[in-house]
Amino acid sequence: xxxxxxxxxxxxxxxxxxxxxxxxxxxxxxxxxxxxxxxxxxxxxxxxxxxxxxxxxxxxxxxxxxxxxxxxxxxxxxxxxxxxxxxxxxxxxxxxxxxxxxxxxxxxxxxxxxxxxxxxxxxxxxxxxxxxxxxxxxxxxxxxxxxxxxxxxx
Amino acid sequence: xxxxxxxxxxxxxxxxxxxxxxxxxxxxxxxxxxxxxxxxxxxxxxxxxxxxxxxxxxxxxxxxxxxxxxxxxxxxxxxxxxxxxxxxxxxxxxxxxxxxxxxxxxxxxxxxxxxxxxxxxxxxxxxxxxxxxxxxxxxxxxxxxxxxxxxxxxxxxxxxxxxxxxxxxxxxxxxxxxxxxxxxxxxxxxxxxxxxxxxxxxxxxxxxxxxxxxxxxxxxxxxxxxxxxxxxxxxxxxxxxxxxxxxxxxxxxxxxxxxxxxxxxxxxxxxxxxxxxxxxxxxxxxxxxxxxxxxxxxxxxxxxxxxxxxxxxxxxxxxxxxxxxxxxxxxxxxxxxxxxxxxxxxxxxxxxxxxxxxxxxxxxxxxxxxxxxxxxxxxxxxxxxxxxxxxxxxxxxxxxxxxxxxxxxxxxxxxxxxxxxxxxxxxxxxxxxxxxxxxxxxxxxxxxxxxxxxxxxxxxxxxxxxxxxxxxxxxxxxxxxxxxxxxxxxxxxxxxxxxxxxxxxxxxxxxxxxxxxxxxxxxxxxxxxxxxxxxxxxxxxxxxxxxxxxxxxxxxxxxxxxxxxxxxxxxxxxxxxxxxxxxxxxxxxxxxxxxxxxxxxxxxxxxxxxxxxxxxxxxxxxxxxxxxxxxxxxxxxxxxxxxxxxxxxxxxxxxxxxxxxxxxxxxx
Numbered sequence: 001x002x003x004x005x006x007x008x009x010x011x012x013x014x015x016x017x018x019x020x021x022x023x024x025x026x027x028x029x030x031x032x033x034x035x036x037x038x039x040x041x042x043x044x045x046x047x048x049x050x051x052x053x054x055x056x057x058x059x060x061x062x063x064x065x066x067x068x069x070x071x072x073x074x075x076x077x078x079x080x081x082x083x084x085x086x087x088x089x090x091x092x093x094x095x096x097x098x099x100x101x102x103x104x105x106x107x108x109x110x111x112x113x114x115x116x117x118x119x120x121x122x123x124x125x126x127x128x129x130x131x132x133x134x135x136x137x138x139x140x141x142x143x144x145x146x147x148x149x150x151x152x153x154x
Numbered sequence: 155x156x157x158x159x160x161x162x163x164x165x166x167x168x169x170x171x172x173x174x175x176x177x178x179x180x181x182x183x184x185x186x187x188x189x190x191x192x193x194x195x196x197x198x199x200x201x202x203x204x205x206x207x208x209x210x211x212x213x214x215x216x217x218x219x220x221x222x223x224x225x226x227x228x229x230x231x232x233x234x235x236x237x238x239x240x241x242x243x244x245x246x247x248x249x250x251x252x253x254x255x256x257x258x259x260x261x262x263x264x265x266x267x268x269x270x271x272x273x274x275x276x277x278x279x280x281x282x283x284x285x286x287x288x289x290x291x292x293x294x295x296x297x298x299x300x301x302x303x304x305x306x307x308x309x310x311x312x313x314x315x316x317x318x319x320x321x322x323x324x325x326x327x328x329x330x331x332x333x334x335x336x337x338x339x340x341x342x343x344x345x346x347x348x349x350x351x352x353x354x355x356x357x358x359x360x361x362x363x364x365x366x367x368x369x370x371x372x373x374x375x376x377x378x379x380x381x382x383x384x385x386x387x388x389x390x391x392x393x394x395x396x397x398x399x400x401x402x403x404x405x406x407x408x409x410x411x412x413x414x415x416x417x418x419x420x421x422x423x424x425x426x427x428x429x430x431x432x433x434x435x436x437x438x439x440x441x442x443x444x445x446x447x448x449x450x451x452x453x454x455x456x457x458x459x460x461x462x463x464x465x466x467x468x469x470x471x472x473x474x475x476x477x478x479x480x481x482x483x484x485x486x487x488x489x490x491x492x493x494x495x496x497x498x499x500x501x502x503x504x505x506x507x508x509x510x511x512x513x514x515x516x517x518x519x520x521x522x523x524x525x526x527x528x529x530x531x532x533x534x535x536x537x538x539x540x541x542x543x544x545x546x547x548x549x550x551x552x553x554x555x556x557x558x559x560x561x562x563x564x565x566x567x568x569x570x571x572x573x574x575x576x577x578x579x580x581x582x583x584x585x586x587x588x589x590x591x592x593x594x595x596x597x598x599x600x601x602x603x604x605x606x607x608x609x610x611x612x613x614x615x616x617x618x619x620x621x622x623x624x625x626x627x628x629x630x631x632x633x634x635x636x637x638x639x640x641x642x643x644x645x646x647x648x649x650x651x652x653x654x655x656x657x658x659x660x661x662x663x664x665x666x667x668x669x670x671x672x673x674x675x676x677x678x679x680x681x682x683x684x685x686x687x688x689x690x691x692x693x694x695x696x697x698x699x700x701x702x703x704x705x706x707x708x709x710x711x712x713x714x715x716x717x718x719x720x721x722x723x724x725x726x727x728x729x730x731x732x733x734x735x736x737x738x739x740x741x742x743x744x745x746x747x748x749x750x751x752x753x754x755x756x757x758x759x760x761x762x763x764x765x766x767x768x769x770x771x772x773x774x775x776x777x778x779x780x781x782x783x784x785x786x787x788x789x790x791x792x793x794x795x796x797x798x799x800x801x802x803x804x805x806x807x808x809x810x811x812x813x814x815x816x817x818x819x820x821x822x
Contacts, residue, residue: 026233030233031694034257036260036265037231037264040264045268046275048275048279050282052808053738056792057793058796059795059796059810061810069821071820079674085672085694086672086759089791092796121674121694
C-alpha cells in the first residue's frame with residue numbers, strides 16, 4: 001500500500017480506530033517493545049500491551065475475551081523458539097496457538113486478526129513492524145463483529 | 155485488608171512527567187484527573203520526577219496519609235523502576251506486590267507524537283494497571299539457600315580476572331576453559347596499546363596466580379555440558395575431554411612434544427603460521443604445563459602404531475586409554491567470559507587472503523612479531539622469510555559492513571591495534587614504509603588518540619582515508635589498489651605484505667551456550683546485558699553475569715574493568731546466606747484440582763508434583779490426588795495455568811482474574 005493510499009484509508013475510515021491487544025512476554029517481547037520506545041520508533045497508539053511473564057502464560061481464553069470485549073486484533077509475542085527465559089515455554093505457545101488459530105478461523109474470526117510472533121529484546125524494529133503490519137491488515141478488515149459482547153461498549 | 159471485593163480498595167495513582175519525556179506527548183494532568191474517576195482510585199497526583207527522592211516521598215506520604223492499600227505508578231517501563239517503587243512502598247508499610255506500574259513512557263509517550271492519542275492511550279494503560287492492582291494480593295517472598303561457589307566459563311583475561319577477584323573475596327571458583335591452556339586471546343598478543351608493554355609479561359603472572367590460588371580450580375580442555383537450577387543453586391555438568399596425559403604425573407618436561415613424529419597439524423595458537431605435534435602444549439607458558447594429545451592427528455590413535463611419547467615419558471604420564479569425564483557441581487553464580495573470535499575471510503576474495511600467504515590477519519601479525527612466535531620475533535614475510543619493504547594495513551575488513559558477509563558494528567579495538575602494529579614496525583625497522591587504509595579512525599579512550607597521533611606524527615605512518623578495492627599477487631609483490639577519498643586520487647601500492655584488521659564476531663557456540671544458560675544473545679550473537687546502561691554485566695537470568703568480549707567487542711582495559719564488575723556482582727550474590735525468591739509463583743486451589751496432573755508434565759522446572767489428601771466424601775474418608783507446587787523451584791512462567799482444565803492452578807501476581815481485568819480495562 002503506498003503512503004498516499006494509506007493516508008486516504010486513514011482519513012476515509014476516520015471513525016474506525018482498530019484496537020489491538022498485545023500480550024508480550026516479560027523477557028523478550030516486552031523488552032523489545034521497551035527498546036522500540038527507547039529507539040523512538042513509531043507504531044500507532046491503538047496497540048495496547050499487556051505484560052505476561054511468558055508467552056505460555058497466555059490462555060486462549062484471554063484472546064477470546066479480548067475479542068469479546070471489542071478488540072479488533074490480538075497479538076501474542078514471545079521469545080524466539082529456543083530462547084525462552086523458561087527454556088520451553090514458547091514451544092507450548094507455538095503448539096497451543098497453532099491449534100487455536102484454526103478454531104478462530106472456524107468461528108469466523110479472520111486469520112489476519114490474530115498473530116503469534118517471536119520478538120527478541122533486541123528486535124525493536126521487528127516489534128514496530130509486526131504491530132504496524134497487524135494494524136494495517138486489521139484496518140483493511142474493518143471492526144471485528146464476531147464474538148463481540150453486545151453489552152460491552154468500547 | 156481488601157481481599158477480592160469485601161471492602162473497597164483505596165488506590166493511589168501517581169503520574170510521572172519524566173521531565174518532558176512523558177509530559178511532552180501526554181497530558182499528565184488529564185491522566186491524573188481521569189484516574190480519579192476510575193473505580194477504587196481515591197488519590198491521584200502528577201509530579202515531574204516520580205523516581206526522585208521527592209517523588210518517592212510523595213508516594214510514601216500519600217500511602218500513609220491517604221491510607222492507600224494499592225499504588226499505581228504511571229511512569230517508565232517496570233523493567234526500569236518497578237523495584238524502586240516497590241521498595242518505596244515497603245518503606246511506607248505497604249506490601250511491595252501491591253504496586254503496579256503503567257508503562258506510559260516506553261510504550262506510549264516515546265512512541266506517539268500526537269498528544270491527544272498519547273493521552274488517551276496513557277489513560278487506558280493506567281486504567282488497566284488500576285484494574286489489575288485492584289486484584290493484587292499481598293505476596294511474601296520465600297527464602298532459598300545459596301551455594302557459595304562460582305563458575306567462570308572461559309579462561310581468557312576476562313575469566314581469569316573475574317575468577318581471581320571472586321577467589322580473593324574468599325569464595326571457591328571453578329574456571330572452565332575449552333582449550334588445553336588458560337590465557338585466551340591475550341596470550342597470543344605481542345604488545346598492548348597504548349603503553350606498548352608486553353602482553354605476556356602482564357598476563358602470565360595472572361595465569362600462574364589463578365592456577366596457584368587455593369580457591370581456584372581450573373578445568374582446562376573442558377566444556378559446559380548441561381546447566382540446570384536457578385540463582386544461588388545452579389547445577390552444572392562439566393565435560394572434561396580426555397587429555398590422554400595424566401595431569402598429576404606429568405612433569406611438563408616437554409620431551410614428548412619434541413619427539414612426536416606427527417608434525418602436520420597447524421598450531422591454533424600460532425594462527426596456523428607453524429605446525430605442532432599431535433601431542434602438544436599450545437604455547438611455552440601454558441597453564442597447566444601439561445601437554446595434550448590431539449587424537450585426530452595422533453598416529454597411535456589413527457593406526458595403532460607409534461606410541462613414541464609413551465616410551466619417552468619418564469614419568470609414565472601418557473594414558474591413551476583416558477576417556478572424557480563428566481563432573482557435576484553446584485554453583486551459586488555463573489560468570490560467562492567466553493570472549494570473541496575474528497571472522498572468517500573466505501568471503502572477502504578481493505583481499506586475496508586465501509591466495510597469498512603474505513596477506514595476513516592482525517592476529518597472525520601479532521604472532522609474527524612475537525618473540526615467542528614462529529619467527530622468534532623477526533618480522534619477515536611468511537612466504538619467503540624476507541623482510542618486507544612496504545606494508546599495507548587495511549582496517550574495517552568486515553566491520554561496519556552492512557552486507558551479509560560482514561558485521562554491521564564497529565569492532566572497536568582495530569583502530570588502536572593497527573596503529574600499534576604500524577608503530578611497532580616503524581620503531582624496529584624505520585626503513586619499512588607503512589600505509590594504513592581506514593574509513594574513520596576511532597580512538598576514544600585514555601591516551602588512545604595521542605597514541606594514534608604519535609603513529610602518524612612521530613613514526614610517519616601514512617594514513618589514507620578510503621577503502622581498498624583489490625589486493626592481488628603480482629610476482630613476489632602484492633598490488634594494492636585503493637582510493638584516497640579525501641583527495642579523490644586512485645592509490646596503487648606495490649606492497650610486500652598486507653595486514654587485514656578482520657572484524658570481531660561472537661563465538662560460534664555462543665548461541666548454544668546461551669541456550670544452555672537461558673540467557674539471550676543479540677542479533678550478532680553477543681550475549682545481552684540486562685540493561686545497556688545500568689546493568690551492563692548482569693543478564694536477565696538472575697545469578698548469571700557477563701565478563702569481557704562475549705558481550706560485545708572490547709579492548710583489554712575495558713575487559714578487565716568489566717571482569718571485575720562481574721566479579722563484584724557475583725560476590726554480592728555469594729555473600730548472602732539466603733536469597734529471597736520471586737513470590738509470583740503458581741499455587742493450586744486444592745478444592746477444585748481434579749488431580750489430572752497435566753500441569754506436572756508441562757513444568758520445565760519439575761516444580762509441580764502429586765500430593766495425596768484425605769478428604770471426607772459422603773461420610774467416608776477417601777484419598778484425593780492433587781497437584782502441589784514447590785515454591786522454591788517454581789520460576790513463575792505460568793505455563794501450567796493454561797494446562798489446567800478446571801482452572802485450579804493460578805499464577806500469583808499474574809492471575810487469570812488480573813489479566814482478564816486488564817483486558818477489560820484496555821478494551822474500555
